[in-house]
Amino acid sequence: MTDEIKDIDEHSGIETTGHSWDGIKELNNPLPRWWLIVWYVCIGWAVIYMILMPAIPALPGLGTNTTGLRNHSDRDLVAVAIADLQTARVAQSASLLGASLEEIETDRELQQFALAMGESLFGDNCATCHGAGGRGAVGYPMLADDVWLWDGTLDGIEYTLRHGIRHEDDLDTRFSLMPAFGRDNLMSSDQIDGLTQYVLKLSEQSHDAEEAESVAELFQQQCSACHGPTGIGDRLQGAPNLTDSEWLYGGSERAIHDTIYDARNSHMPAWQDRLDDASIKALAVYVHTLGGGE
Amino acid sequence: MGQTTLNMHPGAGKGGPTPPSHKDLYAKRQNIYPKLAHGKFRMVKWVVMAATLAVYYLLPWLRWDRGEGIPNQAVLADFESEKFYFFFIEIWPQDIHFLAGLLILASLVLFLITSLLGRVWCGYTCPQTVWTDLYIWVERAFEGDRAARMRLDHAPWSFNKAWRKLGKHTIWLVIAFWTGGAFILYWHDAPSVAQGWFTGEAPLSAYWFAAILTMTTYFLAGWMREQVCTYMCPWPRIQGALTDEYALNVTYRYDRGEPRGPKRKTESWDDRGDCIDCDQCVQVCPVGIDIRDGAQLECIHCALCIDACDQMMTKIGRPTGLIAYDTDVAVTARANHQTPPKFKILRTRTILYAVLISAIGALIVWGLATKATIEANVLKDRSPPFVQLSSGDIQNGYTLKLVNKLSEPRTMVVSITGIEGLNYSVIGFDHDSAEPLELPVEPFGVDRYRILVTAPQGAPQRQITISVRDTESGETDTNRAAFRGPN
Numbered sequence: 114m115t116d117e118i119k120d121i122d123e124h125s126g127i128e129t130t131g132h133s134w135d136g137i138k139e140l141n142n143p144l145p146r147w148w149l150i151v152w153y154v155c156i157g158w159a160v161i162y163m164i165l166m167p168a169i170p171a172l173p174g175l176g177t178n179t180t181g182l183r184n185h186s187d188r189d190l191v192a193v194a195i196a197d198l199q200t201a202r203v204a205q206s207a208s209l210l211g212a213s214l215e216e217i218e219t220d221r222e223l224q225q226f227a228l229a230m231g232e233s234l235f236g237d238n239c240a241t242c243h244g245a246g247g248r249g250a251v252g253y254p255m256l257a258d259d260v261w262l263w264d265g266t267l268d269g270i271e272y273t274l275r276h277g278i279r280h281e282d283d284l285d286t287r288f289s290l291m292p293a294f295g296r297d298n299l300m301s302s303d304q305i306d307g308l309t310q311y312v313l314k315l316s317e318q319s320h321d322a323e324e325a326e327s328v329a330e331l332f333q334q335q336c337s338a339c340h341g342p343t344g345i346g347d348r349l350q351g352a353p354n355l356t357d358s359e360w361l362y363g364g365s366e367r368a369i370h371d372t373i374y375d376a377r378n379s380h381m382p383a384w385q386d387r388l389d390d391a392s393i394k395a396l397a398v399y400v401h402t403l404g405g406g407e
Numbered sequence: 408m409g410q411t412t413l414n415m416h417p418g419a420g421k422g423g424p425t426p427p428s429h430k431d432l433y434a435k436r437q438n439i440y441p442k443l444a445h446g447k448f449r450m451v452k453w454v455v456m457a458a459t460l461a462v463y464y465l466l467p468w469l470r471w472d473r474g475e476g477i478p479n480q481a482v483l484a485d486f487e488s489e490k491f492y493f494f495f496i497e498i499w500p501q502d503i504h505f506l507a508g509l510l511i512l513a514s515l516v517l518f519l520i521t522s523l524l525g526r527v528w529c530g531y532t533c534p535q536t537v538w539t540d541l542y543i544w545v546e547r548a549f550e551g552d553r554a555a556r557m558r559l560d561h562a563p564w565s566f567n568k569a570w571r572k573l574g575k576h577t578i579w580l581v582i583a584f585w586t587g588g589a590f591i592l593y594w595h596d597a598p599s600v601a602q603g604w605f606t607g608e609a610p611l612s613a614y615w616f617a618a619i620l621t622m623t624t625y626f627l628a629g630w631m632r633e634q635v636c637t638y639m640c641p642w643p644r645i646q647g648a649l650t651d652e653y654a655l656n657v658t659y660r661y662d663r664g665e666p667r668g669p670k671r672k673t674e675s676w677d678d679r680g681d682c683i684d685c686d687q688c689v690q691v692c693p694v695g696i697d698i699r700d701g702a703q704l705e706c707i708h709c710a711l712c713i714d715a716c717d718q719m720m721t722k723i724g725r726p727t728g729l730i731a732y733d734t735d736v737a738v739t740a741r742a743n744h745q746t747p748p749k750f751k752i753l754r755t756r757t758i759l760y761a762v763l764i765s766a767i768g769a770l771i772v773w774g775l776a777t778k779a780t781i782e783a784n785v786l787k788d789r790s791p792p793f794v795q796l797s798s799g800d801i802q803n804g805y806t807l808k809l810v811n812k813l814s815e816p817r818t819m820v821v822s823i824t825g826i827e828g829l830n831y832s833v834i835g836f837d838h839d840s841a842e843p844l845e846l847p848v849e850p851f852g853v854d855r856y857r858i859l860v861t862a863p864q865g866a867p868q869r870q871i872t873i874s875v876r877d878t879e880s881g882e883t884d885t886n887r888a889a890f891r892g893p894n
Contacts, residue, residue, distance in 0.1 A: 219835050221847070225855065246804075248791035257804065258794040357797055402834040404794050404804050404859055 206391040214267035217398050224398070231399025234392055238384070239400075247403045252362060252379055259405035260359045262351045263287050266407045271397040277383035278351070286383060289339065289350040295374030304331055309370045315344040315355045316364060438560065439633060439695040441543060442553035442687075446714025455531045456540055464585070467592035471495075474814060484594050496775060499812060501782060508771045512764065519760035521649040523752065524732070525656040529642065530709040535635050538586070538628035539693065542579055549575040553690055579629045580621070587620030633694040636707055643704045652735035653754055657708045659688075659699045659730050662742035667699075670723075681725050688712035688730055698730055781819065781848075782810035783875040785886040793891040799864035801892040807833075807856045809875060811848040818845050818878045821858075825871035826890060828863040845878065860890065868892050 120129045122140055129138040144152075162168065166181040180186075205226050209217060217223045236245070242253040249255025254262060263273055273287060280286040294300040300308075307328035313320035333342060339352035346354035353361060362368055362377050384393060400406070443449075471481035471494055478485055483492045491498040491506070498505055517528055529536060549571045550556045559568055591600055591613045603609040604617070627635055636643060650656065659682075667682035682699070689697050691711045696703055698712045710732070717727040737747035788804035796802055811817050820843045823831045833844060834857040848854045860871065874885040 221835065221854075224835050228857070244790060246788055246790035255791065255794065257788075257791050258802070259796045354797075358795070358799075359797065402857055404802055405796065 206389075209391040209394050214271060214394060214397055214401075217394065218267065218401065227395040227398040228402065230392065230395040231397075234388070234396050235399055238388070239396070242381075247400060252377070254361055255359075256400050257404035258359070259407070260354070260357065261348070261405070261407065262353055262361070263348055264407075265401075265405060267397055267401050270400050270406070271393060273381070274388075274393050274396055274400075275383060275385040278381040279378055280380060280383040283383040283385075287351055289352065290378055291339070291352075291376040293374065293376040294335070296376075300331075300335075300373075304328060305370060305373050308332060308336070308373050309366055312344070312355050312369050312373075313366060316358065317356075318364065436634065437695065439693065440553040440556045441693045441711075442690040442715075443547060444691040444711040444714040444718075446717055448710035448714050452531060452540065452709065452711075456537050459532060459534075459537050460541070464589050467589065467597040473497075477814070478596060480596060482593060483596070486594060497812075499810075501810065502778065505771060505774065508767060508774070512767050512771065515760055515764045515767065518649055519757060519764060521646070522651065522654050522754070522756050522760065525650055525654050526643075526646065526706075526708040529636065529707040530657075533707075535627060535640070536707060536709065538582075538624060539632050541582065542628040542632075543693065545578050545582070546575055549578075576629075579625055583621045583624035583628075584617070586624040587617040587622075590620050591617050633705065633707075636694065637705050646704075651756070652739075653751055655732045655734055655750065656702055657698065657706065657710050657713060657730065658702070658733040658735070658738055660728070660733060660738055660741070661699070662738055664699070664729050676725075681720070681729050683719070683723065685719050687715040687719050691715040702735075778812075779882065779884060780812045780880075781817070781875065781877055781882050781884055782812070783819075783873065783884040783886050784808040784810070785873050785888045787888050787891075793893070795864075795893065796861065800861045801864065801866060801890075802859055802861045803890050803892075805858045805860065805873070805888060807858050807873065807875075809846065809848045809854045809856065811850060811852050811854075814850050816850050817848050819848055820845055820876045820878055821856075821873065822876075823858070823860060823871055823873050825869060826862045826866050828866065829860060829871065830862075831858055831860045833858050862890065862892070866890075866892060 120131050120138070121127070122129050122138065125140060128141045130141045132139055163179075164181065165183045166185050167178050168181060169175075169179040171178045208223060209227060212220065212223055217227050235243075235247070239247075242250070243256055244250055244253070247256030249257075254260075259265065261269075263269060263278070276283045276286045278287045279289075292299055294308075295302070295305050307324050308331065310320045310322075310325040311328050311332050314322070314325040332344075336344075339350050340346055340355055341352075344355035346352045353359075358364065360368070361379075362372055384396075388396070466482050467480065469481035470479050471492070472479055473492070478492060480492065481494050485492065489500050496505075520527055546556065550559050559571065562568055588601075588604065591604070591609070594600075594616075595609070595613065600609050600613060604613060631639075661680075663680060664682035665680040667680050667684050670676075670679070670683045688699070689695075689712075691714070692698070693709060693711065694705045694707055696705050698706065713728075713730045713732070716730040720727045720729055734748075734750060737750075740747040784807070786806040786808070788806070792803075794802045794804075807821070809819055821831075821833070822843060823829065831844075833846065836844065836846075846854070846856055858873075868889070868891055870887045871890045872885060872887055874883055876883045
């Protein structure tokens with residue numbers, strides 16, 4: 114393998130690189146001209162690009178990345194795009210703000226806008242807990258049916274959205290507290306077992322009638338203040354109806370027992386600090402139309 | 408029969424076709440300098456070229472009144488409003504199957520024509536052929552005919568060579584630009600986009616597409632030419648399945664031409680063929696083949712060799728048609744001294760194609776004639792699939808999309824049936840189920856409504872029928888959707 118003697122491939126008549134791998138040699142074909150031209154154009158383009166656009170990252174001592182002559186910034190473009198979007202929405206947002214919730218729901222144009230807006234807001238902010246389409250989950254109420262713990266009217270839903278439920282930083286939040294009868298030693302095990310049977314009886318499930326009867330008086334003393342003497346609940350205190358088949362935390366004997374023992378006081382954040390008024394209105398209309406609005 | 412016969416007939420070439428050697432397969436492209444032919448097929452090609460180019464450049468400027476507020480361009484693919492206009496036909500995205508039907512129809516027509524007349528599409532009407540022909544015409548105008556062009560290419564650079572080359576490429580680029588520019592006119596209102604293009608107000612996509620099509624036209628028609636047909640286009644490869652020995656193809660009648668060879672004045676025509684090996688058929692060929700080698704993949708059947716050969720035959724006083732549109736069976740029969748069979752139009756495959764074309768054509772016409780002007784699409788809520796209300800009733804939610812394809816607002820009555828005791832309401836409408844529910848739909852609009860359907864507890868899960876009827880015309884569209892429940 115000397116530099117002076119060219120190794121010519123006998124079949125093609127083309128010079129080889131001189132390298133040989135197990136007897137296989139590589140032809141030293143020149144690069145195709147079109148490929149070279151494209152390559153040079155790319156190099157030229159890269160130089161122009163580096164001058165015009167941000168290209169070199171922030172290196173130690175440089176402080177920031179190079180900005181290029183065009184001073185391009187994707188971050189700024191996003192800010193501009195968001196501002197543009199808000200400007201574009203001003204008219205329709207204003208019409209949402211100017212109309213009552215009832216007007217929004219019955220006016221075709223406002224309704225379409227509010228539902229489209231509400232759907233995307235719900236997906237971004239609410240569906241994490243309440244599920245897609247408001248289908249609910251254990252501990253998170255279903256919003257598509259007509260069973261409401263607090264209020265299922267348009268205004269009621271808007272209030273819940275604004276102030277949340279048991280949200281500590283909001284004085285107007287919807288608030289109530291069920292005592293943890295077992296954990297805080299307010300009742301004996303027998304009493305809790307009895308009340309479990311009593312609640313099963315209220316919701317017309319199979320139960321021990323004798324045991325249930327033994328705590329009838331206890332229920333009136335301890336539970337009826339919130340859940341009502343007949344167990345139909347009280348919306349003012351967010352106390353659920355115990356006679357229907359809807360259960361936020363499950364209606365089995367075990368689940369009911371745990372609820373009485375530990376109490377369940379779930380939270381929902383107040384959204385008025387996070388979403389603007391138009392968004393809250395759109396969400397209220399969206400939730401109201403999911404299937405069970407009052 | 409078929410391909411074998413077509414490619415390997417006994418008279419091909421001197422000593423028959425030789426198998427390609429290793430080197431041939433990797434040969435560099437030889438420049439082709441097609442000579443100008445004169446004759447009836449050349450004339451037909453000029454006319455077809457003028458007609459197809461005229462259609463391409465002028466069609467977008469044709470106006471077609473459709474009424475207030477609707478584009479008045481006869482042929483327009485309006486992406487912004489998602490409509491395709493073709494004279495009196497208007498295609499919405501929902502009607503896209505018509506486009507599929509049209510494409511199927513077009514390919515079947517192509518199949519039929521190919522099985523009758525061979526590659527007339529390639530030879531006369533394919534854009535690649537038309538624009539290449541146009542570019543060669545320009546080339547000829549600047550650089551002269553075949554011999555002059557060959558001389559010029561081999562000559563060293565001079566002022567004469569430079570201005571001719573420069574002129575040719577300039578005109579090529581101008582044509583390419585008009586080609587790319589005219590394409591844009593099919594996607595926007597032609598007069599306004601043409602004006603906006605030059606004042607910088609046209610959409611960015613218009614500039615991009617014009618630039619891309621300018622470059623493809625310039626390179627495909629100016630530089631690549633027959634390589635597009637030979638290497639890039641799938642159509643020549645499909646030919647083997649479409650053509651057969653009964654189809655008319657541009658054919659060298661070797662039964663008459665062989666044995667070929669130059670002829671001295673004193674020589675008699677007895678005991679020799681009519682082909683005098685004058686090479687005219689090769690010189691006019693735009694794809695650089697010798698038609699006397701038989702049917703071949705590269706041949707686009709442009710028939711220019713027929714013109715060239717006829718001219719020569721007339722000159723030497725022999726009958727024309729040594730190269731002609733002929734079938735393989737006829738040539739083979741004559742070579743074996745039999746009477747050639749007549750050209751048959753009615754063959755199994757042509758009848759089959761014709762039947763398919765009529766059937767699909769009729770289907771499209773029927774579809775267009777009875778095209779609905781309302782359309783209802785029902786989308787069931789997937790989450791939650793159903794809801795049990797406090798009364799025990801089962802509720803399902805649906806989104807109803809109502810499409811109005813007419814220019815006036817309409818009112819549509821919705822009725823839902825399928826389950827006993829079923830009730831329904833539309834969000835935003837006070838409605839008593841006893842009365843028909845009337846919903847307004849905007850002109851040319853798609854309106855969305857949210858419907859809640861309830862059925863008594865224990866109702867069976869089954870399909871419900873949601874039908875929508877125009878209160879005035881009575882036109883109805885019926886949809887079926889699932890009703891889910893716990894049972």
